[in-house]
Each structure stands twice: as C-alpha cells, then as structure tokens.
Amino acid sequence: MKAEYSYVETEPSDLSAALRGALSLEGLSSLYTDAVSSNVLIPVCSKESLESSQRLLDALTSVSPSRYFLVLIDNDEKEVRTEIAAHCRFDSDSESGCAALIRITCPESKFSAVPSILRANFFTGVEQQLFLLDNKVPANIVRELFSLSESVVVDSSQFEVNKELLGEIVVRFNQVVDLQWVALSSWRDAIRNMFAMPQVGDLLRGLESVTVVAGSSHSFASRLIAGWVVSKLSVELPKNCIFINSSTGKPVEVVFKADSKSANMSIVEITFDFGGNKKAKIGLKGQSMLETQIELEEVTRTCAPYRDSTQSEALRRYFTIGDSNANYAAALKVALELQQNS
Amino acid sequence: MENPFAEGENRVLRPPSTVLVIFGASGDLTKRKLVPSLYSLAKDDFLPSNFVVLGASRSEFSDQSFREAMLESCKAHSRSKVTEEQWKSFSENIFYQVLDGTKEEDFAKLHERLEQLDREREENFNYVFYFATAPRYFAKIAKNLRKQGLIQPYGTGTRRASVVVEKPFGQDLASARELNADLRAELAEEQIYRIDHFLGKETVQNILAFRFANGIFEPLWNSKFIDNIQISFSEDIGVEQRASYFDQNGILRDVVQNHLLQMLSLICIEPPLSLSNADSIRDEKVKVLKSIRRVGIEDAPSMSVRAQYSDGYINGKPVQGYLKEDGIPKKSSTETYVALRLAIDNWRWEGVPIYLRAGKRLPKRITEISIYFKRPPDMLFQGRQVGQLHRNVLAIQVQPNEGISLRINSKPPGPRMRARPVVMDFSYGESFGIPSPGAYERLLLDAMKGDATLFTRDDEIEEAWGVLAPIFNAWDSEKSPPVFSYESGSWGPKESSMLLASEGKFWREL
Numbered sequence A: 001m002k003a004e005y006s007y008v009e010t011e012p013s014d015l016s017a018a019l020r021g022a023l024s025l026e027g028l029s030s031l032y033t034d035a036v037s038s039n040v041l042i043p044v045c046s047k048e049s050l051e052s053s054q055r056l057l058d059a060l061t062s063v064s065p066s067r068y069f070l071v072l073i074d075n076d077e078k079e080v081r082t083e084i085a086a087h088c089r090f091d092s093d094s095e096s097g098c099a100a101l102i103r104i105t106c107p108e109s110k111f112s113a114v115p116s117i118l119r120a121n122f123f124t125g126v127e128q129q130l131f132l133l134d135n136k137v138p139a140n141i142v143r144e145l146f147s148l149s150e151s152v153v154v155d156s157s158q159f160e161v162n163k164e165l166l167g168e169i170v171v172r173f174n175q176v177v178d179l180q181w182v183a184l185s186s187w188r189d190a191i192r193n194m195f196a197m198p199q200v201g202d203l204l205r206g207l208e209s210v211t212v213v214a215g216s217s218h219s220f221a222s223r224l225i226a227g228w229v230v231s232k233l234s235v236e237l238p239k240n241c242i243f244i245n246s247s248t249g250k251p252v253e254v255v256f257k258a259d260s261k262s263a264n265m266s267i268v269e270i271t272f273d274f275g276g277n278k279k280a281k282i283g284l285k286g287q288s289m290l291e292t293q294i295e296l297e298e299v300t301r302t303c304a305p306y307r308d309s310t311q312s313e314a315l316r317r318y319f320t321i322g323d324s325n326a327n328y329a330a331a332l333k334v335a336l337e338l339q340q341n342s
Numbered sequence B: 001m002e003n004p005f006a007e008g009e010n011r012v013l014r015p016p017s018t019v020l021v022i023f024g025a026s027g028d029l030t031k032r033k034l035v036p037s038l039y040s041l042a043k044d045d046f047l048p049s050n051f052v053v054l055g056a057s058r059s060e061f062s063d064q065s066f067r068e069a070m071l072e073s074c075k076a077h078s079r080s081k082v083t084e085e086q087w088k089s090f091s092e093n094i095f096y097q098v099l100d101g102t103k104e105e106d107f108a109k110l111h112e113r114l115e116q117l118d119r120e121r122e123e124n125f126n127y128v129f130y131f132a133t134a135p136r137y138f139a140k141i142a143k144n145l146r147k148q149g150l151i152q153p154y155g156t157g158t159r160r161a162s163v164v165v166e167k168p169f170g171q172d173l174a175s176a177r178e179l180n181a182d183l184r185a186e187l188a189e190e191q192i193y194r195i196d197h198f199l200g201k202e203t204v205q206n207i208l209a210f211r212f213a214n215g216i217f218e219p220l221w222n223s224k225f226i227d228n229i230q231i232s233f234s235e236d237i238g239v240e241q242r243a244s245y246f247d248q249n250g251i252l253r254d255v256v257q258n259h260l261l262q263m264l265s266l267i268c269i270e271p272p273l274s275l276s277n278a279d280s281i282r283d284e285k286v287k288v289l290k291s292i293r294r295v296g297i298e299d300a301p302s303m304s305v306r307a308q309y310s311d312g313y314i315n316g317k318p319v320q321g322y323l324k325e326d327g328i329p330k331k332s333s334t335e336t337y338v339a340l341r342l343a344i345d346n347w348r349w350e351g352v353p354i355y356l357r358a359g360k361r362l363p364k365r366i367t368e369i370s371i372y373f374k375r376p377p378d379m380l381f382q383g384r385q386v387g388q389l390h391r392n393v394l395a396i397q398v399q400p401n402e403g404i405s406l407r408i409n410s411k412p413p414g415p416r417m418r419a420r421p422v423v424m425d426f427s428y429g430e431s432f433g434i435p436s437p438g439a440y441e442r443l444l445l446d447a448m449k450g451d452a453t454l455f456t457r458d459d460e461i462e463e464a465w466g467v468l469a470p471i472f473n474a475w476d477s478e479k480s481p482p483v484f485s486y487e488s489g490s491w492g493p494k495e496s497s498m499l500l501a502s503e504g505k506f507w508r509e510l
Helices: A012-026 A029-035 A047-063 A108-121 A139-146 A163-172 A179-183 A185-196 A198-206 A219-233 A311-320 A328-341 B028-043 B063-077 B084-091 B104-121 B135-147 B173-186 B202-212 B243-268 B278-291 B439-449 B458-476 B494-501
Strands: A038-044 A067-073 A081-090 A096-106 A127-132 A151-154 A175-178 A209-215 A242-244 A251-259 A267-275 A278-285 A289-295 A299-305 B018-023 B051-057 B094-098 B126-131 B161-166 B192-195 B226-234 B304-310 B312-314 B317-319 B337-342 B354-359 B366-373 B393-399 B403-410 B420-427 B483-487
Touching: A012 A081, A012 A096, A012 A108, A038 A047, A038 A139, A047 A067, A047 A096, A047 A311, A067 A108, A096 A108, A108 A139, A108 B312, A127 A139, A139 A163, A151 A163, A163 A328, A175 A179, A175 A328, A179 A185, A179 A219, A179 A311, A185 A198, A185 A219, A185 A267, A185 A278, A185 A289, A185 A299, A198 A267, A198 A278, A209 A219, A219 A251, A219 A267, A219 A328, B018 B028, B018 B104, B018 B439, B028 B051, B028 B063, B028 B084, B028 B439, B051 B104, B063 B084, B063 B094, B094 B104, B104 B135, B126 B135, B126 B439, B135 B161, B135 B173, B173 B458, B192 B439, B192 B458, B202 B243, B202 B393, B202 B403, B226 B243, B243 B278, B243 B337, B243 B354, B243 B366, B243 B458, B278 B458, B304 B458, B304 B494, B337 B494, B354 B494
Parallel strands: A038 A067, A038 A127, A067 A096, A127 A151, A151 A175, A209 A251, B018 B051, B018 B126, B051 B094, B126 B161, B161 B192, B226 B354, B304 B483
Antiparallel strands: A081 A096, A209 A267, A242 A251, A267 A278, A278 A289, A289 A299, B226 B366, B304 B337, B312 B317, B337 B354, B366 B393, B393 B403, B403 B420
C-alpha cells in the first residue's frame, strides 16, 4: 500500500512537538509512543535515491513503527530545512501502527549542523539504525552518521566501488544487515538443502570449481554468494580466485560469468563441478523458480519458488521473517578479496 | 504534646491560614516560579481559605504596582490560564513591603504590617518566610525575624513560623556547615525548609510509590539483578543570564550536589519506616549518602571527567563556546559538563557502578534515571539467530516528559525465533487525565502545611558535600585533572564515554 505523506516545514527546535501534534491529529499519539522501536536514519544524495528511498519508506512504515529521519543532501539548497510528516495505518481492530518522519534537507557545506538536529530529536531509549543504500552520499557524511548509529542496514551492491567503507562497517558495527545478503537467502537455502543430501555432500571432497553466473549489473551479488561458499569450505582467503578446500587440501577455482541477457537479475546460476562429469547446479527457471539439478549417473531435479528481491522487498523480508547473519562477516571478507582479484 | 487530631490525618489538603513573606520578591524566582505557582494553587483551590502573599525587597513597589508585575508573570509562566475573575480574587491577597534585609528597623515595619493583616483579616496567620535571596543574607534575615519575635522557638507560641531557603546551600562542605550553623543559631531544624525543586516533581516523588507500591520491582532492586545505574541531567541551553553565578560555581555545585544526589538517594534507599513521616524518609536518604564511597584526592581524577562546551550547533543553530559567552572570563576553567562514577558500599548496592552526568549545551533538555539490569543467561538462545539481546532498562524520565518506561526483548511476528527490544511505558501526561502540578506548587503547599518530607535536612546537605569534597579538592590541587572540551550539541567529551567503557558499560542514548 502506498502511503501518503504530507510534509510540513517546521523549525528544528519544534520538530518533536510538531510530530506529536501531527499524530494527535491522526488520533493515535499514544499508540505511536508505545510502539516506536527505533530511530532510522536514511541519507540520500541523488534524485533517483530519493525516489527509491520513498519506496523504501512505504515498505518500512508498514512493518516497523519507528521515527524516520530522511537526510537529503541537495546542493541546490542554501540552508538546512526541516519538515515533518506522520503516517498511521489500521490493519485491523487490533493491529495498527504509526510512523513519524522528519526530513532534513541541506547542502553538503551545511551538513555539520545536521547531527545536532538528529540528536535533539532521536526518540529516547531506542536504537539508532542507519540505512546506507545510496552510494553517492559523501564518505565523510557517512562516517559522521556512523557515530550516531548502533546498527547499519546496507546494500553492499551499492558500495562495491567503495570497499573500504564496507570493510569499515563490518569492523565497526556488531549488527549489520546487508540487503544483498538477505536477497541471497533463497540461494543460500537452496545450496544448503542441496548439500544436505548425503550423496551430494560426499561429492564436496572432489570439488574442482564453483562457477557463478550473474546478471551483468549484479557483479557484487555473485562475489557475495561465492564468498559465502568459500568461507564455508576454506579457512584461508582465496588467492586469484583459487581457494584451498580445507577438508582435502585441494585447490578449487571460483569462476565468475556475466549474463547480459539477464542484466537485471541478480544470480542466474551457480554450478559446483566435482570433476568426472559430476556436477550440481542451481539456476533460475523462468523468473519465479529455482531449480536444483544434480548430474551424477542420473540427473535429478527439484524446484523451489523464488523471487528476485528489490531493496524494499529484501527489507520487508528482513523485518517480517528475518535472516541469519552469523556468516555474513566472513562471507563479505572473502567477497571483497574475490572482487579485487576477479 | 503531640496533636492527637493529627494522627492518621495524613491527607490534609488545605493548609491553615498562612502569610507567605517572600524576601527578594523583585527577583527572577518570584516572577517565574513562586507567584505563578501560587496562582495555579489558587485556581485549583488548594490554598488556605485565608492566604496572603507579602513580597519584600529593596525595590520600590506599591501593592498595586507589584500586583501588576505579578499579573504579567503569571500570564507568562503559570501553567494555569489567567482569567480576569480568578486573578481579581487572587490579587486581592498580594501585598508588598519595601524592606532591606540587613536593616533591623525594616523588620519592625514588617512586624507592624503582619499584625495589621492579622487584625484586618481577623486571623492568627502562620508565617512562611521564603528567602529568595543570596545565601549571604540568610543568617541576617533570620536573626532580624527572631529579634522581632516573628519566629518563636520551635514548639512555642500560637502560630507556626518557618523559613524556606533556596540552593545553593554553601559552596563546599565547610561553607555548608557554616550556613547551617548560622541558621540553626536562630532557628530549629524543624523550622528550616531547604528547597530542592526536583523533589517537588511528580516523577521524583513517584520513585517511592513505584518501588514500594509494586511487588514486582523491589525483589530485583539490588546488586544481584542491577548492572548499573545512570542519572543524566542534560540542558541544551548555555549559561544564559547566569554567567557570573555559574562561573563561580560550575555544574557540579549547581546541579550534581543537590538534584542528582537527591535522585540517587531516593533510587537507592531502604524502605523507610513510614512514607508520611518526613524524618523516616530523610533518615534513609542520609544513610545512602553516608554509604557512597569517599575516595582519596588521588583517586578523584579516575572517577570524574569535567569539560567545557565549545562552538557547535544546537538544533541546527550555531552557538558559541563557553569561553566566548558574555560575562565568562577567557581563561575560566569552570566545568559546564561533569561525569562521575560512584560506588555505594552496602549490602544492597555493593559492586553496582553509579554513573552521574550533567551538562549544558547538550543536544536536548532531558533528565532521566536509567536502571540497567543484568543480562539473562543466554544458553537458550545460543546457536539461534536472535539478534542482539539488549539489557532490560527501566527509565524514569523526570523532565520534560515525566513518565516511566521499561525496555524488554520480545519476539517479533514471523517464523523465526528473534528478539527485538520494545518499550512498555507510562506517561504522566496521558495516564491520569489530570495535569501534573508544578514542582514549586507542591513544595509551597507542603511548606505551608508544615510537611518537610520533600525538603532536605542539614545532614543530607552536608553528606552530599562530603561525597563531592575529594573531587573539588582534586580539581583545586596542583595536579588538577584537565578540563576537556566538547562540541555544543554533542553528548559530551569522549573521555566521559571512556569512564564507562573501561568497565564495559556505555551511556544510554537519550
């Protein structure tokens, strides 16, 4: 459901009071104060990102009642400008939620005034989450926002040109949610399920190569899924896309291919080659199914539903279902290494 | 002889007939707090049926001009809307007397005026003398009152007379003792009401109700379950019009010695024998203050951080640093921010660190007591993806939005076992349907009723100074620790965070 937001320009010193007033108009101020679970910071720097961040807000406000701070860096502005909006929804008699939005627009030269506005208006006692989804936000501003945040939601595919910042995020924050990682959960599930079959799991000893085919605009997704695979099979970082299988000591090659016909799709296919014509492959079938194909003496196929996730969908999935983050840091470390050498 | 009619009558709503004499009535306190509070009390019908305010100071006012000035004050500062009818009946009880507190002859005129009021109103008024003046005048004014017979020895005479004094109660332990001794030379302790207006706030009073009217919290209120206690006093303003006073005192004297240590003592006290006996509660508060570990001068730097605000932004607006403020010496080393780590050596609190912080030009105005509970054993969640288990935090917000909240971990809807923090809360503004009275309203009423529960006693003042004495001594010594700097609009110097980080703790995000 698309939410409607009517932003009202408000003085920075009046933001919290104005929000309470706006929510009172909606008749739900106590519901809001009972339910706020976090302060969410969303910095954006480009018009495209502003539009996608609005879609993001539509998704977020329906699953996470929070106070949202949209920080828009716009060098056409001369001064810092602040606006508020409130949005409440009623899903049923017993389920409803409110979100408060504060939009801060400023030129990059005036950003130093923004942290004071943020700190003054953070909802007390709940955590600050930084949503880092626009790679055009200047790094110095990102780092300033790091100091205000306790956890980060990032789309690593946006930051493949700024690996240093990605690496910094993982070191600095205990809680990192990478939407790219969330979007790969179906692939991870499929790989896990495939190797759960004893006859396939036994084949890992003979693994010779892993080939990942991705849409041509999604190269980092392929590095990340490969990074996860490698981190599960090897204790060392790969060198020149070759890693040592810890259980056998044998080298395994990681190959990356781009599928220009599937430019907008993320991962298209992952193939595990065990040598001697034995392979296991997971690939897209159409656009809504993942097919697992195991080629031994016979060919065995299974299918599972699949949906390629946009940022908003990945976020919605994260908030409603959640995901396992335990292996993310190790996977990212390997992914960054593979990115550098491939 | 104890009054047999007072037994069990602990809910006297209306005090007996009283004249409230305010010395220093032309000052800010009268305009911003005292008379506006009295107006609200009048509007809510809490004042005595026969009540008079007599303002007194060296400034030249007539009864009428003083009433006009107070009308403007009430319009600007009272929480109650000023109506013509209500103001008319209230202002008929406002009078003014030109008086120099150091001149004995002026007190003779005061005496005549008070007797005249007795005659005109056919009353035998009780007196409450409010010393809204600098502390250096307290002893002189008290002496003059006693010489005129306006204050009789405690327990004698036909009327009750008491004195209300405002902070600061001295500059240090020695001066506090001296001030107490000067007042006690003229008055009994029972006649002295020392105001700490924080004790008049509903949320602060609610600490005792919260702890002792609920069975679920008190069993957890000890070192077995509590990890640390934080008390934060944050202002977004600078020194404003108080530059001279503030630079001589600093924030440790201005708010920590009184407000923060008072809140700490209420949070940490043992159950008193009675909630309606002032000394029962004050005895327990003094015990807490006595139990706070006194450190040596050499240890004080490791348990305290002091700092001054520098240029920065408050709510997006640029502000200048402390040393650039009007009236502040360029080389001032007065602290505008302080953080302390304290320890209470008793059975209940052994091993629980207590962190206090107070500062000006911080991001927002908020005062909060945050009680961090220990993490539960996490073996049930090992191997599962539960997100980060947050500590439970009980937060008592004293200002601006009075209320209490409890942070717990809860599983969000969905197929996975996850835990996310959620907040259960109670807000004064929304729960009772009636507005909270201002702090001064409650305190003025109690002073008129002769209830000293919410006022501080001489030994409380002196013990609070005793807690801080090593810190002041360290700061004044040759090896004084540095005064750090923090940007206006930030939460203080990084050294303050390091004070907690060394024990694996962190300041609560306010």
